[in-house]
Amino acid sequence: xxxxxxxxxxxxxxxxxxxxxxxxxxxxxxxxxxxxxxxxxxxxxxxxxxxxxxxxxxxxxxxxxxxxxxxxxxxxxxxxxxxxxxxxxxxxxxxxxxxxxxxxxxxxxxxxxxxxxxxxxxxxxxxxxxxxxxxxxxxxxxxx
Amino acid sequence: xxxxxxxxxxxxxxxxxxxxxxxxxxxxxxxxxxxxxxxxxxxxxxxxxxxxxxxxxxxxxxxxxxxxxxxxxxxxxxxxxxxxxxxxxxxxxxxxxxxxxxxxxxxxxxxxxxxxxxxxxxxxxxxxxxxxxxxxxxxxxxxx
DNA sequence: CCAATATTGTTGCGCTTGCAACAATGTCAA
DNA sequence: TTGACATTGTTGCAAGCGCAACAATATTGG
Numbered sequence: 106x107x108x109x110x111x112x113x114x115x116x117x118x119x120x121x122x123x124x125x126x127x128x129x130x131x132x133x134x135x136x137x138x139x140x141x142x143x144x145x146x147x148x149x150x151x152x153x154x155x156x157x158x159x160x161x162x163x164x165x166x167x168x169x170x171x172x173x174x175x176x177x178x179x180x181x182x183x184x185x186x187x188x189x190x191x192x193x194x195x196x197x198x199x200x201x202x203x204x205x206x207x208x209x210x211x212x213x214x215x216x217x218x219x220x221x222x223x224x225x226x227x228x229x230x231x232x233x234x235x236x237x238x239x240x241x242x243x244x245x246x247x248x249x
Numbered sequence: 250x251x252x253x254x255x256x257x258x259x260x261x262x263x264x265x266x267x268x269x270x271x272x273x274x275x276x277x278x279x280x281x282x283x284x285x286x287x288x289x290x291x292x293x294x295x296x297x298x299x300x301x302x303x304x305x306x307x308x309x310x311x312x313x314x315x316x317x318x319x320x321x322x323x324x325x326x327x328x329x330x331x332x333x334x335x336x337x338x339x340x341x342x343x344x345x346x347x348x349x350x351x352x353x354x355x356x357x358x359x360x361x362x363x364x365x366x367x368x369x370x371x372x373x374x375x376x377x378x379x380x381x382x383x384x385x386x387x388x389x390x391x392x393x
Numbered sequence: 394c395c396a397a398t399a400t401t402g403t404t405g406c407g408c409t410t411g412c413a414a415c416a417a418t419g420t421c422a423a
Numbered sequence: 424t425t426g427a428c429a430t431t432g433t434t435g436c437a438a439g440c441g442c443a444a445c446a447a448t449a450t451t452g453g
Binding site for chain 4: 160161162165172173175176177179180196197198199200
């Protein structure tokens with residue numbers, strides 16, 4: 106009698122997969138650059154959004170991280186010289202973040218690694234790739 | 250020019266989804282029973298495997314948790330009276346875990362909640378459910 | 394038999410995180 | 424204008440985690 110099968114329980118599966126992916130990907134750049142996932146998310150966000158009007162608040166909303174997590178990761182990134190904090194021109198509560206030249210350089214190196222990882226993942230998925238991504242997006246959009 | 254789109258980056262998406270699922274599901278039972286995800290995994294495993302020959306080592310291997318994490322969660326569960334630790338009959342290094350009556354009772358309550366959550370998830374996925382699960386399983390099997 | 398090695402589970406350590414409280418600043422209504 | 428409320432970012436705290444070291448026990452090779 107099967108009361109409950111953990112191995113086919115979606116939240117469990119997704120969590121396990123997430124941990125493995127993070128770990129596997131992080132292994133590809135952590136030792137080399139000393140970057141954690143939280144910092145990586147901020148860097149990517151600054152890298153892709155060239156506008157530069159990026160506050161801690163923006164990142165918190167767009168990158169699904171609690172503001173305290175953003176705050177601490179940003180502090181570390183500033184200390185490492187990858188980003189700088191600049192005051193918002195009119196609202197003094199807001200702190201804008203921007204990549205330094207060093208930040209651009211490291212993203213120039215890490216970004217291809219991440220892209221390649223994605224390519225590898227999709228290759229291993231084969232024709233399941235498309236429907237899997239559709240389902241993933243559906244679930245992500247379902248819960249606002 | 251799109252250098253890198255975080256929102257369509259698979260490891261990011263899967264991680265965000267995993268966090269939301271855990272949080273959403275945990276909210277359905279944590280306050281009521283004071284159970285964390287780690288403890289939940291152990292309880293489910295003991296619940297579904299009636300054989301009872303379940304050591305910390307078994308759980309560690311099957312439930313994708315580091316042994317220290319299993320050890321601590323088991324200690325908490327024992328303290329809460331949900332499980333008991335029993336010595337292995339021949340190998341004195343091994344500690345077998347088993348649900349107490351109280352443990353069975355709580356699983357009788359939580360298990361349907363989890364099942365219902367899965368039903369809700371699949372409902373929101375609609376016809377994407379099947380291919381999504383296929384892709385998920387493919388990724389989980391890909392990395393041993 | 395015994396010495397070296399392997400396995401099992403626990404624990405100290407450092408790190409990260411979420412939460413709540415907080416200070417500083419901005420907004421808005423009366 | 425001003426007083427109440429909202430927003431932004433930081434920090435103390437407690438909890439959880441992975442790693443590595445460890446003690447206890449088991450296995451294996453000579």
